[in-house]
Amino acid sequence: MRHLLSIEDLDRAGIERILDRAKSFTEVSEREVKKVPALRGRRVLNLFYEASTRTRSSFELAAKTLSAEVINFVSSGSSVEKGESLKDTVQTLSAYRPDLIVVRTPHVGAAELVARWSPAAVVNAGDGKHEHPTQALLDVYTLRERLGALDGLRIWIVGDVAHSRVARSNLQAFAMLGARVTVCGPPTLIPRGIEALGCEVAYTLDGLEEADVVYALRMQQERMTESFVPSLREYATRYQIDGRRLGARQVLMHPGPVNRGVELSAEVIDSPQAVIGQQVAAGVVVRMAVLYELLAGRAAPDRELVTA
Amino acid sequence: MNAARPGARRTGERLVCRDQPPAELLIRGARGLDPRAGLDEHVDVLVRGGTIAELGAPGTVPAPDGAEVRDGEGLHVFPGFVDPHVHLRTPGQEHKEDLDSGTRAAAAGGYVAVVAMPNTDPVVDDATVLRSLREGARREARIPVGFLAAVTRGLAGAQLTEMAELADTGALGFTDDGKPVHRAAVLRKALQYQKLCGGVLALHEEDPSLSGAGVMHEGEISARLGLAGIPSISESTLIARDAAIAGYEDGRIHIQHLSAAESVAAVAEAKARGVRISAEASPHHLTLTDAEILDRLDTRLKMNPPLRGEADRRALIAGLRDGTVDCIATDHAPHAREEKEVPFEEAPMGTTGLETAFAAVHTDLVVPGVLPLALVVEKLSAGAALLDLPTPRIAVGEPAGLCLVDLSAEWQVGEAGYESRSENCCFAGRVLRGRVLATVAAGAVVFRERAFALSAA
Numbered sequence: 027m028r029h030l031l032s033i034e035d036l037d038r039a040g041i042e043r044i045l046d047r048a049k050s051f052t053e054v055s056e057r058e059v060k061k062v063p064a065l066r067g068r069r070v071l072n073l074f075y076e077a078s079t080r081t082r083s084s085f086e087l088a089a090k091t092l093s094a095e096v097i098n099f100v101s102s103g104s105s106v107e108k109g110e111s112l113k114d115t116v117q118t119l120s121a122y123r124p125d126l127i128v129v130r131t132p133h134v135g136a137a138e139l140v141a142r143w144s145p146a147a148v149v150n151a152g153d154g155k156h157e158h159p160t161q162a163l164l165d166v167y168t169l170r171e172r173l174g175a176l177d178g179l180r181i182w183i184v185g186d187v188a189h190s191r192v193a194r195s196n197l198q199a200f201a202m203l204g205a206r207v208t209v210c211g212p213p214t215l216i217p218r219g220i221e222a223l224g225c226e227v228a229y230t231l232d233g234l235e236e237a238d239v240v241y242a243l244r245m246q247q248e249r250m251t252e253s254f255v256p257s258l259r260e261y262a263t264r265y266q267i268d269g270r271r272l273g274a275r276q277v278l279m280h281p282g283p284v285n286r287g288v289e290l291s292a293e294v295i296d297s298p299q300a301v302i303g304q305q306v307a308a309g310v311v312v313r314m315a316v317l318y319e320l321l322a323g324r325a326a327p328d329r330e331l332v333t334a
Numbered sequence: 335m336n337a338a339r340p341g342a343r344r345t346g347e348r349l350v351c352r353d354q355p356p357a358e359l360l361i362r363g364a365r366g367l368d369p370r371a372g373l374d375e376h377v378d379v380l381v382r383g384g385t386i387a388e389l390g391a392p393g394t395v396p397a398p399d400g401a402e403v404r405d406g407e408g409l410h411v412f413p414g415f416v417d418p419h420v421h422l423r424t425p426g427q428e429h430k431e432d433l434d435s436g437t438r439a440a441a442a443g444g445y446v447a448v449v450a451m452p453n454t455d456p457v458v459d460d461a462t463v464l465r466s467l468r469e470g471a472r473r474e475a476r477i478p479v480g481f482l483a484a485v486t487r488g489l490a491g492a493q494l495t496e497m498a499e500l501a502d503t504g505a506l507g508f509t510d511d512g513k514p515v516h517r518a519a520v521l522r523k524a525l526q527y528q529k530l531c532g533g534v535l536a537l538h539e540e541d542p543s544l545s546g547a548g549v550m551h552e553g554e555i556s557a558r559l560g561l562a563g564i565p566s567i568s569e570s571t572l573i574a575r576d577a578a579i580a581g582y583e584d585g586r587i588h589i590q591h592l593s594a595a596e597s598v599a600a601v602a603e604a605k606a607r608g609v610r611i612s613a614e615a616s617p618h619h620l621t622l623t624d625a626e627i628l629d630r631l632d633t634r635l636k637m638n639p640p641l642r643g644e645a646d647r648r649a650l651i652a653g654l655r656d657g658t659v660d661c662i663a664t665d666h667a668p669h670a671r672e673e674k675e676v677p678f679e680e681a682p683m684g685t686t687g688l689e690t691a692f693a694a695v696h697t698d699l700v701v702p703g704v705l706p707l708a709l710v711v712e713k714l715s716a717g718a719a720l721l722d723l724p725t726p727r728i729a730v731g732e733p734a735g736l737c738l739v740d741l742s743a744e745w746q747v748g749e750a751g752y753e754s755r756s757e758n759c760c761f762a763g764r765v766l767r768g769r770v771l772a773t774v775a776a777g778a779v780v781f782r783e784r785a786f787a788l789s790a791a
Contacts, residue, residue: 113675133677134561135631154679155560194560218563219554 029141029148030316033159033195038202045167048308048315054091055310065092068321071124071146073116075101075131080282080306081151081160085128088313094321097122112136113143120144125321129153147320158191161281162199164312168305169239172277177204180236182228184265185243185289188215188254192281193243197225208237211265214254230264231271241279242267242289262288269293277301348506348723349447349478350471351437354778356384357402357734363392364406364738368413368728369708379411381734384777389730402779404772406738413726414446414735414775418536418717419511419590419614419663420688422448422479425467426455431668431755433474436688439666439754441476441781443688444737444770446726447718448666449480452489453512459484459495461503468504477775480506480723482536485524491516494524498531506721507534511590512638514540514572521576525585534612534721536588537576539597540639544568549679551593551624551640558628561679564640570596577604577611588720589613591665593639595649602658612720614663615650617691618760621698623647626760633674633681634758637667641760651704654713661716664691668756685760690747692739693766701767707741734774743769750784 027035036044054062070089074082082098089096099119110118112131119127120143129140130151137150152158169176181200187193187209197207201224209220210228221227234240245261255261268291272278278300284290294300359381366377366389378395380388388395397403422436431439440448450467452458458467464483471479483505487493489512497508508524515521515537524535545568550556552563573589577600580587589601592615601613624641626632635641653659667684674681692714699705718725726735748762773781 111672111676131677133679134559136677138631139677154677157560191560194558217557218552218565219557222554223558 027319030159030320031137031141031148031150032157033162033199033202035159041163041166041199041202044163044312044315044319045170047318048167048311051311051314060091061093062091063093064318065089065094065321068094068125069123070094070096070317071119071122071127072096072098073119073127073129073140074099074151076152078130078151080309081130084306084309085151085313087310088317091310092314092317094317097124112139116140116143120146126317147324149316149320152191155189155191155194157195159195160309160313160316161192162195163316164305164308165196165241165279165281166199166203167308167312168279168301169277171304171308172301173238175204176200179205179238180208181205181239181241182208182210182234182237183241183243184210184231184267186215186245186249186254187211187220187243188217189246189249190243194223196241197223201225208233210234212255212261215249234271235273237276239277239279240267240272244281244283245285245289258288265289266291267294269297272297272299274299279305282306348504349480350468350504351475351478351776352473354476354776354780356777357381357774357779358383358398358400359774359779360395360397360401360403361406361411361738362395362403364409364411366411366728367708367711369712370413370725371727371729373728374708377411379728379736381774381777384734386728386730386732386734389728404738408740408742409771410739410741411728412444412711412737412739413715413728414737414773415444415692415714416718416723416726417445417448417664417666417688417691418588418661418721420448420450420666421453421668421684422450423668424454424470425463429670429755433471433479434476435753435755436666436668437474437476437479438781439686439688439752441773441775442753442770443691444739444773445477445688446735446737446773446775447478447480447723448688449482449506449717449721451509451511452482452484453510457484457487457489458482459487459489461496461499464500464503464505476780477773480721482507482509482511484508485510485515485535486520489513491520494520494527497524497527497533501531501533505533506723507536507588509536509538509590511536511538514538514542516542518575518579522579522583525580525583525587528585534586534588536590538590539569539572539576540564541568541572544571548640549636550627551642553624553643555624555628559631564638566594566596566642566646569594569639570600573597573600573604577601577609580611581607581609584610586610591616591619591639591663592650592653592659593619593642593646595646598649598653598658602653605658612660613653613658614661614717615654615659616663616665617687617694618685620647620650620654620662621694622760631678633676633678634685634760634762636678636681636683637665637685637760638683651699654705654709660713660720662691662695662710662713663717664688666754668754669758670756674758684758686752686754686756686758689752689754690759690761690766692770693745693768694761696741696768697766734777736774737770738772740769740771742767745769
């Protein structure tokens with residue numbers, strides 16, 4: 027694997043290899059000196075065209091823990107605001123000879139373009155509403171830690187599926203590892219044709235009790251103004267995961283940041299079923315494993331390609 | 335093509351191009367195929383002074399002194415193609431295309447006349463712009479060009495253009511192409527006014543409240559990619575509405591670039607009711623689907639209307655076969671490289687198509703036996719009659735508007751560059767079968783394929 031652009035770049039064995047390596051990295055975070063020299067001298071460029079707290083910081087922490095050099099490039103205050111195209115930005119930054127570029131953009135397919143325009147390895151940290159493969163990996167990691175294997179698990183992904191890259195990557199990763207996935211939300215927020223990704227569709231929470239795992243998605247304010255749902259109140263009434271709806275043996279996940287009182291009630295966020303904090307912690311070790319997978323034992327990118 | 339004959343430069347001529355020396359050409363023994371003229375046999379075709387002077391059995395027509403003689407053995411001669419829907423980007427966007435490059439691309443595709451859309455900068459919405467554009471075409475266009483003028487000023491959908499004066503200045507008809515005439519009352523007034531000024535109303539059918547921020551066909555592929563979809567009903571519902579208005583006003587409408595099965599049904603239903611409606615489909619909608627976008631998020635595959643599903647593609651083909659779809663039109667829409675080298679959602683809509691139209695349809699529909707060659711040849715020039723333009727014919731006494739084609743030649747699209755100024759061709763990289771070797775438009779040889787030109791020596 028040269029890049030991680032989509033969860034489809036991996037098969038089951040590839041996912042399991044990365045998760046096993048992530049597990050082996052947990053020990054590093056417990057040391058007093060939280061650093062190993064695995065990627066010493068390698069350069070990782072964080073290229074973020076969208077605001078992000080946890081994804082960017084966990085990639086940075088992951089790279090630094092592996093002793094790589096990290097450059098952060100965020101769109102605000104950069105040449106992007108002076109009208110530089112993505113292609114020019116990528117080619118310019120490639121002159122710094124990064125070994126790997128972590129890219130987040132609001133545009134579907136942009137990570138693939140970065141991979142085409144730069145000789146570096148590329149990790150997609152979210153491209154529009156398309157994919158967010160490292161989120162899927164850290165979620166699978168969290169579930170494995172909690173429940174063991176995913177085979178035969180029933181997982182419900184609830185909320186704004188239409189606008190969620192997490193939903194798209196996760197449902198494919200969950201299915202690859204043998205889980206049965208149902209996506210659930212208001213019909214206006216379930217994209218036509220989503221069944222093609224190998225999931226079932228539900229418009230109410232009526233069957234939720236069958237779920238072993240409930241994965242709630244973030245409900246964004248702007249969906250109201252676009253009248254995807256008439257009001258947050260009506261949404262919360264029908265789709266909020268609360269103490270009444272969440273069973274004692276179900277596991278609750280959320281990619282963050284949570285809108286308290288909208289997709290989740292306060293009581294479930296702090297419940298023992300919730301693994302939201304574990305998801306965040308898993309972010310660092312899983313991203314370490316992804317960086318290691320793409321860089322360790324691989325030569326620096328071909329110099330010639332930089333000008334290609 | 336009388337109106338476009340070199341030298342015939344009276345005001346009011348409907349197609350214009352630059353003066354070029356009339357052809358003196360004998361093509362020996364190619365298979366002539368002109369379904370309208372009842373021609374389907376090997377012939378010698380003699381063009382003298384730009385007019386088809388003689389047709390005869392192979393080897394029977396003597397070569398006049400000074401005429402270029404070509405061996406047509408194994409080749410086909412078709413009536414030249416006519417495209418009722420191209421974007422020549424002039425005035426204002428000459429970095430994408432101009433009258434010279436656009437008509438060069440057309441000639442290379444076997445076209446002998448094209449009709450340019452008015453969504454330029456400025457918009458072709460008053461007689462001054464149209465007059466200067468036609469003057470430009472008289473200097474630069476390699477093949478005859480006609481122009482549609484805007485229905486509404488600035489394509490804003492509110493106020494009608496001076497349609498009567500535009501018609502007097504040479505507008506073949508009217509369109510707000512690129513946008514729908516969204517307000518029903520505005521379309522109705524344009525159709526009423528049509529009784530005064532004539533000219534077809536060509537309609538880009540899309541309900542913007544349904545297509546929204548969509549960038550591709552709404553379906554499984556858009557769901558998978560997380561891209562906002564443009565549903566089929568965005569097109570078909572507006573066709574149904576406009577057909578009802580046209581029927582009520584007894585107006586004449588032409589539906590541009592059909593893409594969806596529901597739209598084919600809406601047109602068929604309107605035709606059955608007697609509405610004066612015609613429709614076109616593009617080579618890319620007839621041969622490609624949204625599945626291509628999944629393979630590679632290539633911005634050259636982004637156009638409006640979008641590539642749709644396989645059932646839609648099949649419905650368009652069936653429509654061509656049963657006459658619901660009247661003609662093939664390219665919607666040739668050039669964009670500069672830097673405009674297309676961006677993420678999919680950011681890219682402008684449009685693909686070039688003039689240079690690949692015949693080869694794409696031939697390769698994907700004729701070679702596998704989906705459509706007969708004669709039907710494709712007919713549909714590639716049927717757009718002429720829809721705009722009341724003369725249809726090219728291979729018959730003695732007709733002005734020569736024809737193309738010479740090698741059906742067995744394979745070529746890779748883009749490998750040798752393009753005649754068009756832009757390279758955003760959705761077929762780029764594909765190996766296609768069928769190569770236009772020469773084109774005679776308005777009586778002049780306007781294109782010779784490079785190897786073919788060399789062999790002429």
